[in-house]
Amino acid sequence: DGGITQSPKYLFRKEGQNVTLSCEQNLNHDAMYWYRQDPGQGLRLIYYSQIVNDFQKGDIAEGYSVSREKKESFPLTVTSAQKNPTAFYLCASSNGQGIGQPQHFGDGTRLSIL
Amino acid sequence: GQQLNQSPQSMFIQEGEDVSMNCTSSSIFNTWLWYKQDPGEGPVLLIALYKAGELTSNGRLTAQFGITRKDSFLNISASIPSDVGIYFCAGHRAGTSYDKVIFGPGTSLSVIP
Numbered sequence: 001d002g003g004i005t006q007s008p009k010y011l012f013r014k015e016g017q018n019v020t021l022s023c024e025q026n027l028n029h030d031a032m033y034w035y036r037q038d039p040g041q042g043l044r045l046i047y048y049s050q051i052v053n054d055f056q057k058g059d060i061a062e063g064y065s066v067s068r069e070k071k072e073s074f075p076l077t078v079t080s081a082q083k084n085p086t087a088f089y090l091c092a093s094s095n096g097q098g099i100g101q102p103q104h105f106g107d108g109t110r111l112s113i114l
Numbered sequence: 115g116q117q118l119n120q121s122p123q124s125m126f127i128q129e130g131e132d133v134s135m136n137c138t139s140s141s142i143f144n145t146w147l148w149y150k151q152d153p154g155e156g157p158v159l160l161i162a163l164y165k166a167g168e169l170t171s172n173g174r175l176t177a178q179f180g181i182t183r184k185d186s187f188l189n190i191s192a193s194i195p196s197d198v199g200i201y202f203c204a205g206h207r208a209g210t211s212y213d214k215v216i217f218g219p220g221t222s223l224s225v226i227p
Contacts, residue, residue: 004156006156035217040219041219041220042118042202042217042218042219042220043157043202043217044217090156090157092156102147102159102162103147103159103204103215104159105149105156105157105158106156107154107155107156108154108155108156110154
């Protein structure tokens with residue numbers, strides 16, 4: 001089945017440590033996105049990528065980094081500069097062929113601080 | 115900052131009742147999307163709306179793209195326990211490019227059996 005796979009489901013980070021969240025899609029979508037969700041809040045955009053080897057900062061990019069070396073993969077690194085990283089992280093993709101095309105989401109990674 | 119407002123913030127209803135929720139903005143949108151999120155999972159697309167005035171159904175769900183293009187509505191008829199979750203609206207604002215959308219803060223729905 002086509003879809004978006006995020007791993008791991010749960011992740012724990014020590015102080016001062018960088019961690020990388022994986023996102024893979026087999027939907028042949030051009031665009032991919034990373035969102036952060038805090039309790040009781042909506043989704044806030046961290047980074048997005050319209051095509052391979054290109055990505056743009058979203059609304060809350062500080063303390064995060066991404067890469068887009070392959071169409072199907074868009075890993076997110078939460079760096080030690082992100083002082084409040086505990087959250088639910090969601091990856092999404094869309095076909096990017098038209099304005100406002102729906103985004104399809106993975107099942108998320110919950111990151112916690114040890 | 116937040117550009118979409120959803121109401122109500124939360125609601126508790128009896129099984130079998132109908133549900134109405136809405137999403138409003140001060141800006142014009144050219145696409146409205148409604149998603150449902152179950153606990154610990156990613157949002158799932160319910161309905162997509164692309165034209166002002168459009169009314170679209172998906173089973174017991176009906177959504178409308180407001181005529182002013184600044185709002186959208188979602189109705190659920192004859193609610194059942196599995197309707198429990200958080201409902202998000204999302205919109206693509208007119209004048210912006212690509213597929214980047216803005217999400218509302220969500221409406222939390224609880225259904226009492």
